[in-house]
Amino acid sequence: GAGVSQxxxxxxxxxxxxxxxxxxxxxGHTALYWYRQSLGxxxxxxxxxxxxxxxxxxxxxxxRFFAVRPEGSVxxxxxxxxxxxxSAVYLCASSPRRLAGGSSYNEQFFGPGTRLTVL
Amino acid sequence: xxxxEQDPGPLSVPEGAIVSLNCTYSNSAFQYFMWYRQYxxxxxxxxxxxxxxxxxxxxxxxxxxxKSSKYISLFxxxxxxxxxxxxxxxxxxxxxxxxKLVFGQGTRLTINP
Numbered sequence: 001g002a003g004v005s006q007x008x009x010x011x012x013x014x015x016x017x018x019x020x021x022x023x024x025x026x027x028g029h030t031a032l033y034w035y036r037q038s039l040g041x042x043x044x045x046x047x048x049x050x051x052x053x054x055x056x057x058x059x060x061x062x063x064r065f066f067a068v069r070p071e072g073s074v075x076x077x078x079x080x081x082x083x084x085x086x087s088a089v090y091l092c093a094s095s096p097r098r099l100a101g102g103s104s105y106n107e108q109f110f111g112p113g114t115r116l117t118v119l
Numbered sequence: 120x121x122x123x124e125q126d127p128g129p130l131s132v133p134e135g136a137i138v139s140l141n142c143t144y145s146n147s148a149f150q151y152f153m154w155y156r157q158y159x160x161x162x163x164x165x166x167x168x169x170x171x172x173x174x175x176x177x178x179x180x181x182x183x184x185x186k187s188s189k190y191i192s193l194f195x196x197x198x199x200x201x202x203x204x205x206x207x208x209x210x211x212x213x214x215x216x217x218x219k220l221v222f223g224q225g226t227r228l229t230i231n232p
Contacts (some may be wrong), residue, residue, distance in 0.1 A: 031216075042207050050216055050217070093162075
């Protein structure tokens with residue numbers, strides 16, 4: 001079946017502009033995560049959705065970053081007033097169900113990412 | 120100091136060699152320990168995960184977790200050129216239903232034919 005898809009695959013913008021990055025999770029997956037991967041680094045957690053609500057947004061670096069998932073499926077990461085330091089690959093991952101406790105593992109399936117370059 | 124430390128390499132070995140990749144961590148609350156493989160311009164792909172200390176084997180891959188030392192390893196036997204990629208260790212615990220992954224920096228591995 002289809003995996004996680006992300007659009008656009010590449011985005012080049014100018015400093016100060018607004019950008020939107022889209023994630024289409026695997027059908028039926030209720031959990032959705034956004035991560036950011038800077039060059040030569042591992043991904044870093046940004047935000048987690050369970051259904052429509054942002055259950056944990058503790059990884060968002062500042063209030064220029066915002067994400068929505070209005071119908072519990074597609075999610076959009078929005079970045080206002082972009083800065084050169086925002087340049088990175090933005091990864092989306094989805095999981096099939098919400099974990100009820102701490103005893104069962106739930107795999108996250110990653111998309112290919114959106115490579116954002118801020119000039 | 121980062122919660123998860125991983126030597127970024129690069130690491131280059133001949134085909135057929137045994138590869139050893141390692142990570143250390145500082146947070147004793149981590150419950151799950153994972154290894155991901157990431158090819159250039161692709162998303163991370165899960166190779167293996169473990170929940171407790173000990174070994175787990177899957178084909179040519181063996182994952183080891185030593186919680187007492189806060190140290191995890193991935194061994195690749197009979198390495199192939201197709202194993203050339205960046206290998207990321209990751210750890211997590213479940214908090215309010217979320218399984219936030221904390222990644223190491225990644226080790227870039229090249230297997231030379």
